[in-house]
Amino acid sequence: MLESKLLRGNIDFVVEQLNRRNFSFNAGEFNELEDQRKILQVKTQELQNSRNTRSKSIGQAKANGESIEQLLKEVSELGEKLDNAKIQLQEIQSKISDITLSMPNIPHPSVPQGSTEDENEEVLSWPTKGPSEFDFEPKDHVDLGEMYGIDFAAAAKISGSRFVVMTGKLAKLQRALTQFMLDHHTEKNNYQETYAPYLVNSDSLMGTGQLPKFEADLFKTHLHGEEGEARALYLIPTAEVPLTNLVRDSIIDESDLPLKYVAHTPCFRSEAGSYGKDTRGLIRQHQFEKVELVQISKPSESYKVLEELTNDAEGILQLLELPYRKVTLCTGDLGFSSAKTYDLEVWLPGQNAYREISSCSCFESFQARRMQLRWKNPETNKSEFLHTLNGSGLAVGRTLVAVIENYQNVDGSITIPKVLQSYMGGLTKIK
RNA sequence: GGAGGGAUGGCAGAGCGGUUGAAUGCACUGGUCUUGAAAACCAGCAAGGGCUAAUACCCUUCCAGGGUUCGAAUCCCUGUCCCUCCA
Numbered sequence: 001m002l003e004s005k006l007l008r009g010n011i012d013f014v015v016e017q018l019n020r021r022n023f024s025f026n027a028g029e030f031n032e033l034e035d036q037r038k039i040l041q042v043k044t045q046e047l048q049n050s051r052n053t054r055s056k057s058i059g060q061a062k063a064n065g066e067s068i069e070q071l072l073k074e075v076s077e078l079g080e081k082l083d084n085a086k087i088q089l090q091e092i093q094s095k096i097s098d099i100t101l102s103m104p105n106i107p108h109p110s111v112p113q114g115s116t117e118d119e120n121e122e123v124l125s126w127p128t129k130g131p132s133e134f135d136f137e138p139k140d141h142v143d144l145g146e147m148y149g150i151d152f153a154a155a156a157k158i159s160g161s162r163f164v165v166m167t168g169k170l171a172k173l174q175r176a177l178t179q180f181m182l183d184h185h186t187e188k189n190n191y192q193e194t195y196a197p198y199l200v201n202s203d204s205l206m207g208t209g210q211l212p213k214f215e216a217d218l219f220k221t222h223l224h225g226e227e228g229e230a231r232a233l234y235l236i237p238t239a240e241v242p243l244t245n246l247v248r249d250s251i252i253d254e255s256d257l258p259l260k261y262v263a264h265t266p267c268f269r270s271e272a273g274s275y276g277k278d279t280r281g282l283i284r285q286h287q288f289e290k291v292e293l294v295q296i297s298k299p300s301e302s303y304k305v306l307e308e309l310t311n312d313a314e315g316i317l318q319l320l321e322l323p324y325r326k327v328t329l330c331t332g333d334l335g336f337s338s339a340k341t342y343d344l345e346v347w348l349p350g351q352n353a354y355r356e357i358s359s360c361s362c363f364e365s366f367q368a369r370r371m372q373l374r375w376k377n378p379e380t381n382k383s384e385f386l387h388t389l390n391g392s393g394l395a396v397g398r399t400l401v402a403v404i405e406n407y408q409n410v411d412g413s414i415t416i417p418k419v420l421q422s423y424m425g426g427l428t429k430i431k
Numbered sequence: 432g433g434a435g436g437g438a439u440g441g442c443a444g445a446g447c448g449g450u451u452g453a454a455u456g457c458a459c460u461g462g463u464c465u466u467g468a469a470a471a472c473c474a475g476c477a478a479g480g481g482c483u484a485a486u487a488c489c490c491u492u493c494c495a496g497g498g499u500u501c502g503a504a505u506c507c508c509u510g511u512c513c514c515u516c517c518a
Contacts, residue, residue, distance in 0.1 A: 004480095041481060045490045052490090055502040059449035068501080075501045231511085251441060251478095372479090376441080381460070383441095383478075 001100055001369045008034060017106040021331040022115055030099060037092045044085040051078050101206070102213050105366040107331045108303075108340040114330025123326040123342065126314070131323035131347040131406075139412070140350025141404040142281045145170060147412060148430055150282070161279075162271060162286040169430045173416070174289065174400045176423035178264050181291040181316055185393055189312045191262035191293060196242035198265055199233040204245040207371030209337035209363075210237060216272040219286075235268035239292035240390045247296055248371035251383055257375065258305060259296040262393065264289065282401050283355065289396035293360075295389045298375065302362050302387035303340070310342045310360040313393040317357070319419045322402050323347035325354055339364045342391075346398065350405040357398045360391030 006014055011027045018025050054075045061068045112121045142150070148170050155163035166174065185191040199221065205211040210218060222232035236242060243261045252259065267290050278284035293312060297305045310326070317324045329341040338361040345354035365385035368374070374383040407415040413431035416424050 038481085041490085045481065048490060051501080055500095056449070058501055062449080072501055079501080253441080374478095376459085378460095381476090 001366060002103055002106065003365075003369070004100075007100065014103075014106070018104065020107055020111075020113060021104060021334055023104055025103065030096075033092060033096050033099075037089070037096060040085060040089040040092055044082070044089050047078060047082040047085055051075060051082060054078070098212075101370075104334075104336045105339050105363065107334055108362070108364075110328075111334065111340050112328060112330045115332035117330075117333045119330040120327040120333055120343070121330065123328055125323070125325035126318065127323060131349065134349060136410045138349040138405060138408060140281065140348075141401045144350075144404050144408055144412065144414065145282075148414070159286075162284065164282060164285060169424075169427070170400070170404075172424060173403065173420070173430070174396060176420045177396050177399050177403070178289060178291060179423050180319075180420055181393060181396070181399075182262060182264055184316060184319070185262040185291070185293060185312060189260075189315070191260040191312075194243060194246075194261045194263040196239065196246070196263055196265070198236050198242075198268075200236055200241050200245070201231075201233060204241055204248070205234055207245050207248050208241050208367050209370065210241065213336065217270055219268045219270055236265060237269050238267050238290060238390075238392075239263040239265040240294060243292060243294040244296075244367060244388050244390065245371065247373050250373060252296065252373070252375045252386060254298075254375060254378060257296065257298055257386070258301070259294075261294045262291060263294075264291045264396070266290075282397050285397060288398075291393050291396060293391050293393040296373070297387050297389065299365065299384070299387050302364060302389060305387075305389055306340065306342070306360065306362040309389055309391050309393075310344070313344055313358045313360055313391050316394050316399075317344065317346060320399070320403065320417050322399075322406055324357065335359070335361060337361075337363050337366050339366065344394070346402040348402060348405050349408075355398065356395075357402065358392040358394045361389060363388045363390075 002014065007030070011031065015025050015027050054071055058068050058071050058075070061071065112119065114120065142152075145166075149167035150170055151165040151167070152163075154165040158165075182193060186193045202211055205218070218237055219235040220232055221235065222229050242265075243263055246261065247259065267288055269286060271284060271286060274284060282288075293309055295305050295309055314324070314326065324344050324346045327343050327345060329335075329338075329343055334341055341359055341361040343356050344358040344360070346357040347353075348355050364387050367388045368385040373386050373388070375386050376382070377384045403417060403420075404414055407417060409415060409429075411431070413429050415429050416427055421428055
C-alpha cells in the first residue's frame, strides 16, 4: 500500500512511477472518489460532533434536574441523517481501499527500466569466469534423478502433476541441504531460527500483499459450511508470510532492530497461469521446500540490509560452489510488493541456462503499512513504518536440482558437495 | 464433553451507562539537582484519520462484528483468542 499523502498530494508522480512497471493507474477516477470522500467525511464528522455535544448536554441537564425533552427531539432527528452519511462514506471508502490495496509498490530509482525479464541487469556472475565446461554431455536432473529415487509417476498417482516423490539418498540430500542452510544462517549470519504455521489467515496474506489480488495463486482450505468459509485458511506460498506477519500490528523497540528470522517451510503454489511452463522436472512444483530469510529494518538502513541479505543468500551458493549470477530485476519484472529485487540465478548445465534460485527484495514500507508495523523513531519521537525485506536462502528444491546437475560425473554418479558430506553421514558420492 | 474467568495505552493494571481517551505503576522524553551518573523531585508522553500553510479544532478507536440507548470501555448477542476448574 502506498502512502495516502502521496496519492492525494502527488498523484502524477504515482502514475508515472507505476507506468514504469507497466501498471496503468486511472488517476481521474481515483481523484473523483477522493473528492467525494472528503465531502462525505467532513459532513459525517460534523454530524457526529453535534450528536456528541448534544448527548453530553443531556447528561448535564439531567444532573441539574432540567427538562431534556427538547434536546431528545433534536438528537433523534440527527440520528437518521448520521446513519445515511455513514453508509455513503463507507461505500466510498471501501471503493478507495479496493483500489489502493491493488496498487503495486513504486520501484526504487536505481531499478532499471524494462518490460520483461530480458531487460534485467546482471550485477555479477560467480565465479567471474563463468561456469566451467563439462567434458561430456551433461544430463538434466530428471534423467539423473530417475536413477536415484525421484519419482514423478508416483506423485502423479497420489496427487497429480507438479508434485514429486523422492526416496533414499536424494531425499536425504534435500534434507542435508536444508540443515546446512539453516545452520549457516543461524550460526554465521545471526538469523533467529523460527518454526511457524504453514496455514495462515487472510489478514496475514493481506499484510504481505498476496491478497486481495493474487488469491488464484494460493491453495485455500476451509471447513464445510458458511462458518468454515468465513474462517478459511491458506497454505503459505512462502515463509515470508508467517515470518513477516510475526510483527504485524506492533511497535518494535529500536534496540531490537533489525529483526532477522530464518525458517524452513514447505511452500504451496497453485501455479495458476503457468500452464505449459517448466512442466518437466522439479523446477515448478505445487509443493516445494524453501529456507527463507526475513529482516525488519529501520527505513534508513533497508537498502544496506538488502545488500547484506542478498550476500547471505549468495554465501550458500558459494559454499556449495554452484555457479550463479546476480541480476537486478527491471521495473517490468518486479514483484507486486517490491521496490527493488535481486534475483540469484544458478547455473543448470542440464538446461544450459541460469535459473532463479533466490529472490531478495526490499519492500520499503509497502508491507509495513498494510500490517501496521512500526517503530518509535527517536529522532522524531513518532511512530513510523518500518521496512521489510526477504529473500530465499535458498529454494531447497531448486538447489537440489543445481547440485544434481552441477556435481554429476560422466558415469552418472553424483558427487556430494564438501560442505554437505557431514550432513550425509560422510557419504562422498551417490552412485 | 461440562462449568466459569478474561481480552483496556510500549508494558503491567484500574474503571463496569453521561465532563473517562481512560486512574495508577513501570518504561520513555525534557527539566531541576549532580564534576558525571544514579537516586529524588517537577513536567510531558496512545494510535489512526479529517481540516489546515501550520496551530487550533474535530472525528474514530478500550479483541472483532452486530444490537440496546439521546449517550457504551461499561448492558445484550455472535465470533476469535487466552486462562482456570470438573469429567
